[in-house]
Amino acid sequence: MTFNEKLKTIWEKTNSLVCVGLDPEPLRFPDHLKNVSDSIFQFNKAIIDATHDLVCAYKPQIAYFSAKGAENQLEQTIAYIKQNYPDILVILDAKRGDIGSTAKKYAIEAFERYGVDAVTVNPYLGYDSVEPFLLYKDRGTILLCRTSNPGAVDIQDLEVNGEPLYMRVARIISESWNTNNNCLLVVGATWPSQLIAIRKIVGDMPLLVPGVGAQGGDVETIVKSGQTIDGAGMIISASRSVLYASSGSNFAEAARCAAITLRDQINICRKKVTSK
Amino acid sequence: MTFNEKLKTIWEKTNSLVCVGLDPEPLRFPDHLKNVSDSIFQFNKAIIDATHDLVCAYKPQIAYFSAKGAENQLEQTIAYIKQNYPDILVILDAKRGDIGSTAKKYAIEAFERYGVDAVTVNPYLGYDSVEPFLLYKDRGTILLCRTSNPGAVDIQDLEVNGEPLYMRVARIISESWNTNNNCLLVVGATWPSQLIAIRKIVGDMPLLVPGVGAQGGDVETIVKSGQTIDGAGMIISASRSVLYASSGSNFAEAARCAAITLRDQINICRKKVTSK
DSSP: OOHHHHHHHHHHHHTOOEEEEEOOOGGGSOGGGTTOTTHHHHHHHHHHHHHGGGOSEEEEBHHHHHTTTOHHHHHHHHHHHHHHOTTSEEEEEEEEOOOHHHHHHHHIIIIIISOOSEEEEOGGGOHHHHHHHHTSTTSEEEEEEEOSSTTHHHHHTSEETTEEHHHHHHHHIIIIIOTTSOEEEEEOSSOHHHHHHHHHHHTTOOEEEOOBSTTOBOHHHHHHHHOOTTSOOEEEEEOHHHHTSOSSTTHHHHHHHHHHHHHHHHHHHSSSOOOO | OOHHHHHHHHHHHHTOOEEEEEOOOGGGSOGGGTTOTTHHHHHHHHHHHHHTTSOSEEEEBHHHHHTTTOHHHHHHHHHHHHHHOTTSEEEEEEEEOOOHHHHHHHHIIIIIISOOSEEEEOGGGOHHHHHHHHTSTTSEEEEEEEOSSTTHHHHHTSEETTEEHHHHHHHHIIIIIOTTSOEEEEEOSSOHHHHHHHHHHHTTOOEEEOOBSTTOBOHHHHHHHHOOTTSOOEEEEEOHHHHTSOSSTTHHHHHHHHHHHHHHHHHHHSSSOOOO
8 A cells, every 4th residue: 555545544544633743842751751771762762652543653753762872772663663564654754865875875874674565755855855755656755845943934935936936846846756656844933924825736645734732833824824625635743742642640641631732623624534 | 153154164175075874774884794793883873973074963873772772772872973083073864842941851862962063953833843953142043944755745835925835944943943044954955946946935044955875866957946145054964875885894995985975976067166
């Protein structure tokens, strides 16, 4: 199955567009996990077990592992999801981008070493920097288009031939790079008008939408702006608002509640909620 | 000492603008290193010992390590340089780029975990994605401006207000982001006219120039196009043409010869060669 086929299947199975971003920050872990050698894995495992029926994807952010030299716990986390919840997609949030020969190595890192279903990639270096990812036809390549951070205006909003750069990027990817139908775009949730503009350009291409929750995106406007005609088309990601819903020993239950709330807030606004 | 001060010191000490990119590819190693458990480190160590008096910097490309799950050998390689040749700068080629909270983690990865002097960063996400790196005032943040790969035209050459995006990026970094005087730019060696344009914008900001050697950049035009008035201003990087100058057991000697040749080709064209 291709990434998009798997995505459609899991959207229907869990009736959820929610993705939980795994940004494990040991300083924010509950006390009982603070002096555990594999605390990052244990934290992730508890979050995953508590939310697996509520999500379409998990999105581990590799920087949180790399900063700690904890690549092994990233491997463990991904293997745990794959073994126990094989339908759930795993997106490696790595925002890689380099010349072709190096990009091949990054594609191996994501798709072979970690074995993820999709990876986030930066488009600034152009097609040959993205092609090694696209050649994995059954995997998703999720390209940065318009991100959710304040500085996104600095480069992404520069005007190119009468439209902002991010719209041009969306157009290039949609028209030229998506020949294997395995491109997705990252579109931040902070400015819904951008979701509307990008949705018009890319048709039903799935969008990864981070920035919900701690980053402040409003769920209703996001869903109404970005959904496809069948009420899907988005992987809506929340990280800190779910992971750290409680700092106590009940963190996993609190994460479950936050994920349920988000799923339901989204589903209320979807054009047609697919029920099993 | 700041990165730029260290760079000036090592430029003068070795009388060399050459940087050797460490892109270790085990399939290309000589036979005697092929079944060694730490072959990547052993290969790098041999290259470093053979070239340390000929270079201003080493630039390990992290993707080559990550694809193999060999972060430990990256740590070993960097520690080896720091212990044995402490004046030589180490640039982590990682091309990181993410929202501020994640960029902090990537800055920790580069500057604290690996302890490098500088790291390459992608500017597409804007200022707050770069700031966590810039806050390490004694380290260098080397921002992608115009890269050396064929696909660089796709996004970087798009016209923004009458000039290509990469020139606008150079202007933004030079005018707004470089308040700690620790920004550098990556400018590929494939089109010297771009080096000339960028040099005009950024004054004497040091440029990291990859694409010499295997990627085909011509040394004379690069040096004449990119040097500052004192005949420096560039870190000129070659990887494959040095590392794999020979595939036999004499690979380190062959790398030394290739590095000498490159250093001398560069020095012949410099406005003023500083001699000790």
